[in-house]
Amino acid sequence: MRAYLWDSTLGLGLLLLLLLASGAQAQRDPPSDLELRTAYCISVLGGRSTDARTRSSLPGPRSQQEALREEHAGYERDLRRLRAYLLPRTKYLDAAALLAATDRGQADVAAFLQAQQACKARCDSRPSPSGDAAAAAACVEACAAREPAAERVGACKQ
Numbered sequence: 001m002r003a004y005l006w007d008s009t010l011g012l013g014l015l016l017l018l019l020l021a022s023g024a025q026a027q028r029d030p031p032s033d034l035e036l037r038t039a040y041c042i043s044v045l046g047g048r049s050t051d052a053r054t055r056s057s058l059p060g061p062r063s064q065q066e067a068l069r070e071e072h073a074g075y076e077r078d079l080r081r082l083r084a085y086l087l088p089r090t091k092y093l094d095a096a097a098l099l100a101a102t103d104r105g106q107a108d109v110a111a112f113l114q115a116q117q118a119c120k121a122r123c124d125s126r127p128s129p130s131g132d133a134a135a136a137a138a139c140v141e142a143c144a145a146r147e148p149a150a151e152r153v154g155a156c157k158q
Contacts, residue, residue: 031093031101038086039098041156042079043105048153049075051113064133078156105156108149115150119143 031039049072056068090098123139144150 028094029092031089031097035086035089035093036097036101037155038082039101040105040108040152042082042086043102044109044153044156045075045079045082047106047109047113048156049079108152111149112144112147112153115147116140116144 052068052072052075056065056072058065086098119140123136123143126139
């Protein structure tokens with residue numbers, strides 16, 4: 001799962017690595033909580049965006065595929081906004097702290113998506129009245145919410 005997260009944070013990761021390599025001489029400011037959260041959320045939303053894009057290309061009902069494409073587009077909008085905020089600031093900030101936040105985001109979204117996939121399999125195996133898609137979605141959401149990283153990952157929606 002970690003492999004597909006690579007493309008979503010490549011730009012930020014490369015920039016931060018360059019800053020680490022070139023910034024050994026200059027003292028950088030520690031990032032604020034907001035900047036750390038932004039770096040974390042860039043990783044989380046990148047992983048969720050890639051997941052939505054992948055799932056939208058799988059066979060399924062047209063309405064489900066369209067909903068996933070819209071979800072993907074929403075994640076991409078949020079990613080552009082967060083990157084526009086953080087990237088200009090990175091040259092002044094301690095890159096090691098930003099990298100740690102990025103790594104934590106990747107780990108959390110990978111754990112959350114893995115739990116969500118296991119929950120979907122569990123919920124799909126249960127009989128539901130008349131194949132109710134809303135009930136199945138509610139089952140997956142309730143199950144995945146028990147994942148320890150779910151609250152942190154969910155905070156990036158805001």
